[in-house]
Amino acid sequence: MLPAVALEGVASRSSSTSFVVPIPQEHIDVIVRPKPKAKSNAKPSRVVARNRNIPHAKKPRSTPALRLGFSWPVTKNVITSPFGWRPFVVTPGEKGPHPAREFHHGMDIACSLDQPVTAAKGGRVILAGTNNLYYGKFVVIQHAGGWSTLYGHLDKLRTRTGREVSSGALIGLCGSTGRADGVHLHFEVRHLGSFFNPIYFLP
Numbered sequence: 001m002l003p004a005v006a007l008e009g010v011a012s013r014s015s016s017t018s019f020v021v022p023i024p025q026e027h028i029d030v031i032v033r034p035k036p037k038a039k040s041n042a043k044p045s046r047v048v049a050r051n052r053n054i055p056h057a058k059k060p061r062s063t064p065a066l067r068l069g070f071s072w073p074v075t076k077n078v079i080t081s082p083f084g085w086r087p088f089v090v091t092p093g094e095k096g097p098h099p100a101r102e103f104h105h106g107m108d109i110a111c112s113l114d115q116p117v118t119a120a121k122g123g124r125v126i127l128a129g130t131n132n133l134y135y136g137k138f139v140v141i142q143h144a145g146g147w148s149t150l151y152g153h154l155d156k157l158r159t160r161t162g163r164e165v166s167s168g169a170l171i172g173l174c175g176s177t178g179r180a181d182g183v184h185l186h187f188e189v190r191h192l193g194s195f196f197n198p199i200y201f202l203p
Contacts, residue, residue, distance in 0.1 A: 068143075070120045070201040071167060073151060074111045074174065074185050081108035081184075083197040091181045105195040106150065106188035111174035113155060113183050120149050120187075120201075122166045125159050135186065136178025139171050145191075152186035153177050 081089075081104060088098045111117070119141055126148070127140040135152035139159060142148045155175025159165060176183045189198045 068121065068145075068147065068201060069167070070149070070189070070198075070203075071118075072109075072202055073117050073120050073149075073187055074109050074115060076110050076115075077202075078110040079107050079199070080110050083107045083195075083199065089181055091179050094179070106152070106186050107198050108184045108186055111183065111185050113174060113176075115174040116170055117151055117154060117172045117174055117185055119165045119167055119169045119171050121147075122169075123148075123164075125161055125163045125165060125171070128157050128159055128161045128163075128171075130177070132178055134179050136180060137172065137175065138178075138186075141165060141171070148190045150186070150188040150190070152188075153180045153184060155183075 083104055083106060085101055086104050088100060088102045090096075090098060117139075121141070121143050123141040123143040125139060126142045127138070130137050135150070137154040137157055138150060138152040139154065139157065140148055140150045151172060153174075153176055154172035155177065156173040157171075158173065159169075159171040165171060174183055174185055180186075187198050189196045189201050
């Protein structure tokens with residue numbers, strides 16, 4: 001949850017309430033426009049097809065996440081807190097003062113205590129441990145192409161750092177460890193250190 005810990009890639013700049021997360025250049029839709037022609041004194045041609053050599057604007061590319069084959073890490077598929085700005089969540093025992101809102105870098109998915117959590121896609125576990133300040137017990141899986149997923153607030157770990165896991169493999173059990181106000185799974189999707197809305201990755 002927040003403030004998120006930079007686990008790989010370029011660390012994001014932070015303020016007291018949010019992070020400025022850069023978007024990788026390859027995910028910015030590009031529209032190609034024709035270059036302006038140099039001025040000349042020649043009269044324009046009356047040929048109807050005079051613009052036939054000007055390239056047409058490219059169609060915006062769909063987000064690569066939609067083609068990466070991620071799956072839901074828990075079976076309920078009910079989102080209790082989406083990606084993006086939200087009112088600041090005060091957890092038990094947390095002392096103020098608090099900001100009015102915070103940026104949620106992942107999304108929270110409903111689950112019951114000790115419900116199985118599975119890998120959203122195959123890859124290598126690059127971190128499996130505990131961070132009581134934010135994620136509690138968590139797992140980070142590195143996937144092909146610089147993508148990674150994080151699974152936070154686990155009650156128990158069922159994998160270890162360095163292990164290769166397949167899609168759907170058991171990696172932990174749902175819990176409420178770390179900065180959590182109840183049992184749920186905190187799920188993040190990252191690309192080279194930047195955060196993306198996980199909902200666009202899931203079927």
